Amino acid sequence: MLRFHVLGVGSVGQLLAHALRRHAFPVTLLARREELVQEFQAAGSLLTCQHGPEQFSTEQADMELVQGNGSNISNLVISTKGNNVVDAVRSVQGRLLPASSIILIQNGMLAVYQELWNEILSGWDASSRPRIIVGTLTHGAYLTSRFHLFHSSYGKGIATGYRKKKASSQND
DSSP, X not given: OOOEEEEOOSHHHHHHHHHHHHTTOOEEEEESOHHHHHHHHHTTSEEEEEOSSSOEEEEEOEEEEXXXXXXXXXXXXXXXXXXXXXXXXXXXXXXXXXXXXXXXXXXXXXXXXXXXXXXXXXXXXXXXXXXXXXXXXXXXXXXXXXXXXXXXXXXXXXXXXXXXXXXXXXXO
């Protein structure tokens, strides 16, 4: 099964990681600081999501440093603040493949996509550029502690993909 890497481990990133794990997808959270990785491992590598006063679910995930020499990334979910997306992609650019998908989940997603295109994606050849999916969530969630999420309201998720341009053929 394809692994998802999640960059941005705030409330949205943890909500998405938890949902992916509940559907049996392997998840690796990407952290910028070693102490966060150590804290997560000391806490049993568990993400807890609370859905109501007595409704808890816990899922196990992996966490590694962004700067590490990790494996290639097939599916990258970026849930950082919009102004951090370009730097986030740069931090893992060497781990992305032409078959990779970058999934942007932010408010103002189209502006984020445009900045990412201007700063990074336009410089990649179409045949080597990852697929881009942009989306937003209307779920309400907040962290009550570092790895404990309260899912305060259910909403919707909306996403759309941008396809790579195909090479022109003589028949076009």
